[in-house]
Amino acid sequence: MAGKLKVMVLFGGRSGEHEVSLQSSNSVINALDKDRYDVLPVGITKEGRWLLGTTPERVLEEGFTGDLLPVTLSVDPTFRRLVSLDHPGAYEALLADQIDVVFPVLHGTYGEDGCVQGLLELANLPYVGGGVLGSSVGMDKIMMKRVFAQHGFPQARFLGFLRKDWQQRPEQILDQIEREIGYPCFVKPANLGSSVGISKAGEREGLIKALDLAAKYDRKLVVEENVVGREIELSVLGNDEPQVSV
Structure with a gap:
């Protein structure tokens, strides 16, 4: 040893x-x-x-x-x-x-x-x-997106809200999502990864099911617009002088 x-x-x-x-x-x-x-x-x-x-x-x-x-x-x-x-x-x-x-x-x-x-x-x-x-x-997708927005990073349009908001005023939440995000959209728990609790919704019925599913995993929910593009993963190693894999 x-x-x-x-x-x-x-x-x-x-x-x-x-x-x-x-x-x-x-x-x-x-x-x-x-x-x-x-x-x-x-x-x-x-x-x-x-x-x-x-x-x-x-x-x-x-x-x-x-x-x-x-x-x-x-x-x-x-x-x-x-x-x-x-x-x-x-x-x-x-x-x-x-x-x-x-x-x-x-x-x-x-x-x-x-x-x-x-x-x-x-x-x-x-x-x-x-x-x-x-x-x-x-880890918190809503907080992360707000930090990105503060620094002017381009990102998909999103809405973030609490589970209690969805439970207490579902019609208002649905209307806001349809008005500001539209279909198709992705619904996610704000604090999970590995695609757990994530759904793609193409219409109101699917959106309701997606929000109910995400709400089982987290008290904070995020809805994002659908973006068609190429997904690229990068690795970053280091602290004060980080190195990126590309």
């Missing part, structure tokens, strides 16, 4: 994208060079329990089963270790070494929205991905 970086990979999570995280984290763990990194997988259940002793691949096959150790992360910035919530037994050695870096392969709420990033900042642990502010703004 000498010379290796200890990488804690967080997977699962309290999100509608829990299963997506299992797939992604399995790919990440398989891709990490085991000659350079000592990988410590930590699963987070849908209820939010942190468990040591399994992998995303096993959870995909059989769920969170077996002799797993409940743990939590110490926020003491000098400690940088997991803390056992039960007798560690065979896992004692895994808890002994300090964590060098965290790879949170968590999707959606409590994973990409700044929550876990804030926890890692408190624990003084370096981590992969955006920081607290970037994660929280990027």
